[in-house]
Amino acid sequence: MLIKNFINKSKSKVTAFVSVLVCLMAISAGVNATPEIQTWQTTNGAKVLFIPATEIPMLDVRIVFDAGSARDAGSSGLAVLTNGLLAEGAAGKTAKQIAEIFESVGAQIEYDAASDMALVGVRSLTEPRYLNAAIDGLKKVLNQPDFPQDAFLRELNRMKIAVKARQQSPSALASEAFNKAVFGDHPYATPASGTADTLEQLTRDDVIAFYKQYYVANNATIAIVGNVDRKQAEEIVKAVITSLPAGEKAPALPEVKPLTEAQKIVIDFPSTQTHIFVGQPGIKRGDKDYFSLYVANHPFGGSGFSSRLVEVIREEHGLAYSVYSYFSPMRETGAFSMGMQTKNEQTEQALNLLNQQLKKYVTEGPEKDELAASLSNITGSFPLNIDSNSKLLGYIVMIGFYDLPLDYLDRFIGNINAVDVKKINDALTRRLHPDKMVTVVVGKQQQNSE
Amino acid sequence: MKMKLIAGLVIVLTLVLGAVLYSDKQPEIEQNVEDAAAVKSFTLSNGMKVLVVENHRAPVVVSQVWYKVGASYEHDGITGISHVLEHMMFKGTKKHPAGEFSEIIAANGGKENAFTGQDFTAYFQRIAKDRLELCLELEADRMQNLVFDEEEFLKELEVVKEERRLRTDDKPSSLTYERFNALAYTNSPYRRPIIGWMEDLETLTIDDARQWYETWYAPNNATLVVAGDVKAEQVFKLAKQYFGQIPVSNIPQSKPRREAKQYGTQRVTVEVPAKIPYLIMGYKAPVLARSVEPEKNEWEMYALEVLAGVLDGGSSARLSSNLVRGQQIATSASASYGMTARHETLFVLSAVPNDGVEIEVLEFALREEINTIKTQLPDEAELDRVKAQVVAAQVYKQDSTFYQAMEIGMLDTMGYPWQIKDEYVEKILAVTAQQVQQVANKYLIESRLTVAVLDPLPLEKGVSQNGTTQNGTKASTSAGAVHAH
Numbered sequence A: 001m002l003i004k005n006f007i008n009k010s011k012s013k014v015t016a017f018v019s020v021l022v023c024l025m026a027i028s029a030g031v032n033a034t035p036e037i038q039t040w041q042t043t044n045g046a047k048v049l050f051i052p053a054t055e056i057p058m059l060d061v062r063i064v065f066d067a068g069s070a071r072d073a074g075s076s077g078l079a080v081l082t083n084g085l086l087a088e089g090a091a092g093k094t095a096k097q098i099a100e101i102f103e104s105v106g107a108q109i110e111y112d113a114a115s116d117m118a119l120v121g122v123r124s125l126t127e128p129r130y131l132n133a134a135i136d137g138l139k140k141v142l143n144q145p146d147f148p149q150d151a152f153l154r155e156l157n158r159m160k161i162a163v164k165a166r167q168q169s170p171s172a173l174a175s176e177a178f179n180k181a182v183f184g185d186h187p188y189a190t191p192a193s194g195t196a197d198t199l200e201q202l203t204r205d206d207v208i209a210f211y212k213q214y215y216v217a218n219n220a221t222i223a224i225v226g227n228v229d230r231k232q233a234e235e236i237v238k239a240v241i242t243s244l245p246a247g248e249k250a251p252a253l254p255e256v257k258p259l260t261e262a263q264k265i266v267i268d269f270p271s272t273q274t275h276i277f278v279g280q281p282g283i284k285r286g287d288k289d290y291f292s293l294y295v296a297n298h299p300f301g302g303s304g305f306s307s308r309l310v311e312v313i314r315e316e317h318g319l320a321y322s323v324y325s326y327f328s329p330m331r332e333t334g335a336f337s338m339g340m341q342t343k344n345e346q347t348e349q350a351l352n353l354l355n356q357q358l359k360k361y362v363t364e365g366p367e368k369d370e371l372a373a374s375l376s377n378i379t380g381s382f383p384l385n386i387d388s389n390s391k392l393l394g395y396i397v398m399i400g401f402y403d404l405p406l407d408y409l410d411r412f413i414g415n416i417n418a419v420d421v422k423k424i425n426d427a428l429t430r431r432l433h434p435d436k437m438v439t440v441v442v443g444k445q446q447q448n449s450e
Numbered sequence B: 001m002k003m004k005l006i007a008g009l010v011i012v013l014t015l016v017l018g019a020v021l022y023s024d025k026q027p028e029i030e031q032n033v034e035d036a037a038a039v040k041s042f043t044l045s046n047g048m049k050v051l052v053v054e055n056h057r058a059p060v061v062v063s064q065v066w067y068k069v070g071a072s073y074e075h076d077g078i079t080g081i082s083h084v085l086e087h088m089m090f091k092g093t094k095k096h097p098a099g100e101f102s103e104i105i106a107a108n109g110g111k112e113n114a115f116t117g118q119d120f121t122a123y124f125q126r127i128a129k130d131r132l133e134l135c136l137e138l139e140a141d142r143m144q145n146l147v148f149d150e151e152e153f154l155k156e157l158e159v160v161k162e163e164r165r166l167r168t169d170d171k172p173s174s175l176t177y178e179r180f181n182a183l184a185y186t187n188s189p190y191r192r193p194i195i196g197w198m199e200d201l202e203t204l205t206i207d208d209a210r211q212w213y214e215t216w217y218a219p220n221n222a223t224l225v226v227a228g229d230v231k232a233e234q235v236f237k238l239a240k241q242y243f244g245q246i247p248v249s250n251i252p253q254s255k256p257r258r259e260a261k262q263y264g265t266q267r268v269t270v271e272v273p274a275k276i277p278y279l280i281m282g283y284k285a286p287v288l289a290r291s292v293e294p295e296k297n298e299w300e301m302y303a304l305e306v307l308a309g310v311l312d313g314g315s316s317a318r319l320s321s322n323l324v325r326g327q328q329i330a331t332s333a334s335a336s337y338g339m340t341a342r343h344e345t346l347f348v349l350s351a352v353p354n355d356g357v358e359i360e361v362l363e364f365a366l367r368e369e370i371n372t373i374k375t376q377l378p379d380e381a382e383l384d385r386v387k388a389q390v391v392a393a394q395v396y397k398q399d400s401t402f403y404q405a406m407e408i409g410m411l412d413t414m415g416y417p418w419q420i421k422d423e424y425v426e427k428i429l430a431v432t433a434q435q436v437q438q439v440a441n442k443y444l445i446e447s448r449l450t451v452a453v454l455d456p457l458p459l460e461k462g463v464s465q466n467g468t469t470q471n472g473t474k475a476s477t478s479a480g481a482v483h484a485h
Helices: A002-009 A015-031 A078-085 A095-103 A128-143 A149-166 A170-183 A196-201 A204-214 A230-241 A290-302 A308-316 A344-364 A368-380 A389-401 A408-417 A421-431 B002-021 B027-036 B081-088 B100-107 B129-144 B150-169 B172-184 B206-216 B232-243 B294-312 B318-326 B359-375 B380-399 B401-413 B420-429 B433-443
Strands: A038-041 A047-052 A058-065 A108-113 A118-125 A220-226 A263-268 A273-281 A323-327 A335-343 A438-443 B039-043 B049-054 B060-067 B111-116 B121-128 B222-228 B266-270 B278-285 B330-336 B345-353 B449-454 B476-479
Touching (some): A038 A230, A047 A230, A058 A230, A058 A389, A058 B380, A078 A108, A078 A118, A078 A149, A078 A204, A095 A108, A095 B318, A095 B380, A108 A128, A118 A128, A118 B380, A149 A170, A149 A196, A149 A204, A149 B318, A149 B330, A170 A273, A170 A335, A170 A438, A220 A389, A273 B150, A290 A323, A290 A368, A290 A408, A290 A421, A308 A323, A308 A335, A308 A344, A308 B150, A335 A344, A335 B150, A344 A421, A368 A408, A368 B100, B039 B232, B049 B232, B049 B401, B060 B129, B060 B401, B081 B111, B081 B121, B081 B150, B100 B129, B129 B232, B150 B172, B172 B266, B172 B449, B222 B232, B222 B401, B278 B359, B278 B433, B294 B318, B294 B330, B294 B345, B294 B359, B294 B380, B294 B420, B318 B330, B345 B359, B359 B433, B380 B420, B380 B433, B401 B420
Parallel strands (some): B266 B449
Antiparallel strands (some): A058 A220, A263 B476, A273 A335, B060 B121, B060 B222, B111 B121, B278 B345
């Protein structure tokens, strides 16, 4: 009722009721308890995080290794290939037989490798007979991959074709060029799925060596969410991880160097739209400015229809369907990026607006009302971020893998609400440098542009 | 291996029977399947339907308003109008001017968006449970009082054109699919792209959008679906309060739009700059709604769903096993079919050829997979794997309230009783190997087939202002050009 009243009163100005909302949010936020995370360490060194969730007779197990493409060491594509081969033959069984183990009990295996993480996991029903089969399959895939030569050649070939496919995508080309320019000689610079040159060099021995070095207990985080109790969870962990060698935690990655000057990269491509990326190195996980910059980005380009970028680029000028900005915090410093696509003739106009908005925002920061609206959106929508097993799983993987505090979820709303205009302005001025941005444009180049 | 599989099978079937017949074998599983099925429905006096799924796992709610209108309701010349109108629905009313809807939802910690399909247009919010009333008030307002401002319309049309360029024009595989679709259907409205032809978007006017809104947006053409931590009675009360007074409108009766008979295989080649060829093969296939004698024919649609599973139900299924691994003719291959559309649909196979494999060879290999099913009964073990995945998916879907709301909203809007979702598992389980073979022989035939091929043209192009480029991939660099103003 209260809500209805103030909506009716504030017909024209939304900002008028924002302060009321913040109070409401604070109250309801206190009521929404976050689930307790249980944690322990296996004897061989793996870190476990567990949330029992009894509502649905299902379970998610995800094992994450510090074995992403940041560990490629020049052999771009190696982490992705290794990860993709785990289920392509294990414990003497063929890829088809492995798939049958999971699919005959309705279980879903997942595997993926990005810059920081490589993961393998399974979603299964918790009825013991199905669950046991699924866990047994997971154990085989993780502990006894055979990396058969024919599977190696086949998957390598598929990756080479994927590289070709990226060459017909202006957004893929733009994103590769962007990472290369932003990260320079850092491992984050190269594409996780490899390049034509690096894939040509990869051997099965490289894959085996990579697996042996990085798929080890000391380099692993296991996250479990679902309908099992602590004892069952411990048994699952034991079954899956005990026979992995302890090994060593992956060494620290080098630091990402800040950019020293602006750089513009132009790629001519026969598309109707030009894809634009503008950005620089941003923040890392656990960064002291994390919450200030996360909140700072929200009203700028991180909140869809309520963001300045959408307001100016899309709503006022009709220049793009999608325009956004975000920080992508990683183990080491990940990118801050702004992105959009517009028809080729409008590229310069769009780029000017984008840069004007960035410069203005870094100089002036958010309006008070804007910040208040963002705070109430972020804190108010927090329950939506933890309303399913799969979302909780994503959070505990992040907390475990990046060594964030276990009470990260409990303190999230407090940390967000502690951000004010002053903190934002301070962080923005120190961390974002509009005069040193990488700009990438991929599209059909205009005769008179530049 | 064999022993193990068979053991696995029996188990899965037990689970399934347990779920369907409510035996007491696995109480925890039945319980949840039963809960998931608990849809409560209510109809307002003006004909608006309200469907509620109570799910008390988290203190949140999803609210969706579905309209029975989409691209398949359009006619040539105004293609894309349903989707353009969906964009206009964010442009404000007298009470809540442009942008305010989104600002209010955001300030209240909500997330919102909308989507348009062939057979529906839907608007949704995800929000803390105590803010549902706010969503209903705003949706009821824009159902009746949308403002059409010429300048806003023209700008939004440009946004939609950018969306089309992003989704279709610059994506060779999407362009191929669009032409495939346009050729496959002769007179069915499904031949038109949801986003509309660019040529039609160029000539849409604000009057087209206004007229579309006045024709289709009314309570008796809408369904409210709410899922989450709510009480159904409370939702009905609120729905009545906000939507109950909206006047009934005269909704045009849709024609049956039966697809005309096809005479022989239809082919189209799409030649655009690209790197990777692509093949799509689609066979006209029936949907549940078109079942002439439901009692007698309904099994066919379930058998077609199982057939799609035999071909592409996971990495152990035939397309992955035989074409991607085995013969290594394709780098990816898929099969898909959905039995719940309003009009006759397509059973679609698509694949990307391996390097050096001619597209004709790939097509031949896909046809061979179909021929095998036509002539040799699929293994029971294969069918059981497909079925096990269907059963498990019924449990997994409970993890997403959004999906649960979406499922019943979509069924209802396409003219199906939402109860069919509860019969789904049982009917899939009843499908036999013979039935799978029968539908393959009946529907996967030449006179129902359309083939589309993406035939890449070279990507080479002119010289950029900043330096030479090669194959569109070499970057040229110039420092210091960031500040344009």
